[in-house]
Amino acid sequence: MTSTVKRDLPEMTFSPELEGRFTKLLTNYPPGRERSAVVPMLLYAQDEIGSVTQELVEEVARRCKVTPLQVDEVIGYYSMLHRKPLGKYHVQVCTNIACQAVGGEELYEHASKQLGLGNKQVSNDGLISIEEVECMGACSWAPAIQINYDFHHSVTPERFDQLMAALRDGTYKKAY
């Protein structure tokens, strides 16, 4: 369904790599089903530009041949999409039952206290944000956290502090 609404925001372009991904993405789905690309496009673009801006909503709508409303209406549903930027490093701490059993809630309390941040709050320098999240699929290796998309298993409060220090002094490395 094409839109007849006049759009005031300029068209966006992304990095060459992302443009390539989006071009391919639109060919993945059956003819006339470009709308299927909306959620993947929003998520991948958010990774690049920091948050889902109104500009991005309009751009995704244009590329996926839907109205801006049809893009807008999915954003509140998907918990990984956010309209405001989070930290450069978004730290997600699981407190669901498998992690809770081995100290996940205490880990989140520790994280919140150490960083001086509440749920989904961002540090003043924009470096770190935290979120209390649901099960991330690391139950047998709990307590687990994610830093952006990186998994960290068996995280103790001490290990957590080491990771935060590494984020700050630039020595952070993925675990796997």
Added chain:
Amino acid sequence: MRFNEPSPLEVRVISQRFDLPNPASIDTYLANDGYVAIKKVLEMTPEAIVEELKVSSLRGRGGAGFPTGMKWSFVPRNTGKPTYVICNSDESEPGTCKDRLLMENDPHQLIEGMMIAGWTIKSNKGYIFIRGEYRYLIEIVEKAIEEAYARGILGKNIFGSGWDFDVYAHTGAGAYECGEESALLESLEGRRGVPRLKPPFPAVVGAFQSPTILNNCETFASIPVIFRNGGQWYADLGTPKNGGTRLMCVSGHVNKPGVYELPMGFPMMRLINEVCGGMRNGKNLKAVIPGGSSAPVLKADECTDILLDFDSLAKAKTMAGSGGLVVLDEDTDIVAVALRTIKFYAHESCGWCIPCREGTAWLKKVLTRFHEGGGLESDIDLIGELASNMLGRTFCALGDAAAMPTGGFITKFREEFEAYLQKSRSAKTPAAQELALV
């Protein structure tokens, strides 16, 4: 990578390549019986394929345990519509971390399973719906798909059959409900993951409103070996009507939590004591949540003779579910577990239907107030009543998944809830009326 030591008691069927060097590479797969089953299947009729699956008694590994052969037989042919194969890799059931290992260590096995499904219904397109948080796995799966195309295994005229099959990875963006098959299909179309009215089921009206085979990641991963070694061979590994093996994910208070591949029907206490090294710190077992958080809890004394297959656990009024076992010791605060469980469902409720949206919200409020010391005597029965009024009345199974475990905790651990009341009375905490339900 495995992330935990293997156990000598494992029966390595779908995890047999996990410890090989470069396990995800197509060369490793081809050197280890890879893409052999699909060649056999290309000589078989759809009826014969479905029959072999029925003999195998493979049942859905996502949680519902529906017989896979029967599910595939429901897809109508000659409707004139294109057909689709959808892999549910949305793995979000608390306690479950197995599809992660399958995608990380054997993505080609998954691809081959989908190809077999594709040939059965003459589908030309398959999608692997992977939860958004599993970005590194999406990258691994996309690389495997690329490798398969490069070797001419995916794409046009597969192994000279004249049949084309394309596979794509598709990312979610954070929503447990998108693991529900019809909500997944909505999300795949670019919408909010709100479930569809069923019937019609995805077999008839599925992806893009067309006939679809939709199965869990582990279910697809189990398909190639069934056609290499035979359905009866697979069935014989397990118990009657519960064939094969599954990846059991153990978490909680055991010495060796981990993911272990074991035959269906493996005794629960052997899993805890022999495979997982028993309870940690010498503590006693209090409870086991046997199949992800949606499965009603079992008390320690109910676990003695439990076999881990779909029928045995159903008989015990719980479920084998997703294969995620959370093992809890004597020091566990069951009320805290019940609260965290309902918080999860209240958070993840898609909001579409009143009994779930309001039911999970009210259960969370009452349990929160209870946990904070403001509970009323009548709250215990109120919680049980709220939960039982949700059962069977919600638009999809998430409502049941919230209600059944909550009912289970209240019924089986009533004394712990009553102890909370005692605690709050003796501590002279504010009366319930003063603790507003927020």
